[in-house]
Amino acid sequence: MCGIAGVIHKKGPSDIGAEITRMLQAMKHRGPDSTGFALYGEPTDRVVMRIKLADPNAAAEIDFGERLERHRLELEARLGKVGALLDRIEIITEYACRVELDYEGDLKALVDYVEDIPGAEVLSIGHSLEIVKDLGDAVSVAEQYGLSSFRGTHAIGHVRMATESDVDIAGAHPYWAYPFADLAVVHNGQLTNYHQWRRRLEHLGHRFQSECDSEIIAVYLAEQLHNDIPLETAIKQSLDDFDGVFTYVVVTKDSLGVAKDVMAAKPLVLYESDDMVALASEEVAIRSLIDHEIDTYDPYEGEVLVWNR
């Protein structure tokens, strides 16, 4: 089933970490397997990376602790070798870390080099975007990663009920668009022409981190933006290019966009005020943010909406 949510503040930062956690926890019944967040903080000159050092499903293996330590040292060494100045490294859980770098070079080369460490995966990269995803419901993941203090202008999130692939971090949303920074997507639905698009995008030199159909949307949109197509046009085009049922939310450094599926099979409810926009698969998520009476509505099939912060 899965549930998606997004919130954007039009007039400056807010406690979006806590807000999106509340929204996702209210929709826990749509997917208790894993929860993911894509959060946008104040843009900095530094490059922020969220990295998974090894597959936590292998945690039972006896040398797991040693391997993590080895991978962390290897990560630091490799960052040094590509000329990235490590400002800060935070070990958040035993297998997840967050690094801040001074780095001017090619992001693709950086990501490729880091992911060359066996089992390591770059969960997000950018000057503003941070993706956090793990197994469990929204509150437990947010606690584990200390998201309650995260301030920013916009965020999206996803609660997952795994149907087509394993319950693991690689299968959890949101997806970023390797190798484009600061773009993330959450998706509710199925894309039936996934393999065609994957081949097409692979021919253009893109690479995919997972077997999940939703990752296509992120890479597809990033490719369009890279070709200077405006976000709204790119989303509208995607409604023709993709087959299947899909409602998705996409975020970039400055914008939040949403596409409601043309078959009207996947839900979306929207609330907009002068200060903010909140949207989710279910109104109960929006109600968790706002304590007074509000007007909400369901966008119609094929509608595309974009807001800027």
Add this chain to the structure above:
Amino acid sequence: MEQVVGERKVRYDARGLVEPDAEIPKISEIDGDKAVFDASGLSIRRINLELRWLLAEVGARDIVVQNPGAKHSIGVGILQRCKIRFEGSLGYFGVGLIDGPEVTITGRVGWSVAENMMAGVVVVEKNAGSLAGAAIRGGDLVVKGDVGARTGIDQKGGTIISGGNAGMMTGFMMQRGRQIICGNVGKGLGDSMYDGVIYIGGKVASLGVDCIEAELTDDDREVLDRKLGYYGIEHPDTFRKFVCAKKLWNYDALEPSERKLVL
């Protein structure tokens, strides 16, 4: 709650919303046959337990539920004649499977509101999600704002009214009954409908399979004026009528009542 998944301990509670041991909150303010309670902070199950307790044991017949918070499956399966007013929004399957009540919802409702209603009145002051009035057999479902896609799917009787627009596949597979949409409708109106009648006040994006326009008669106009007037819905004077073309009627088995008509 900790659970072991493979070799890892994962903290989450996968038991869902069942709550087999939930107790009736008994928090309502009761005055004769009137009752009011605040549903904020209560689980779905406890809100429904409170409603049932009020109707079955206290004998309340005029109930106000404050802050329903867009929770799902609230007020389902109520079979008494009574009045219930929800001050706020309901989630999915709100007041489904009812037979008799007069319900007012001051906010929006999610998918499948009043599905399978046998009799009664449900008035939604704002918008409704998709599948509003799915498979209803009787009663009036009145949404003053817009409704989503597939409104009245599999409708078998009763009346569905929208004061605004409706999405795609409105009246999909409807079998009997009546729909009145004051605004525009999306693609595939009345797709695969068996019977029944749909009135549209605005534009029709496209007709579905086996749906055709029919002549609007004085009888139709009287029905529209009465129904919409009763619920105080302003409406245009531009209604068109859509029915089943019956081109796909290739049945060899009829229901007993229909057989009597044919033979």
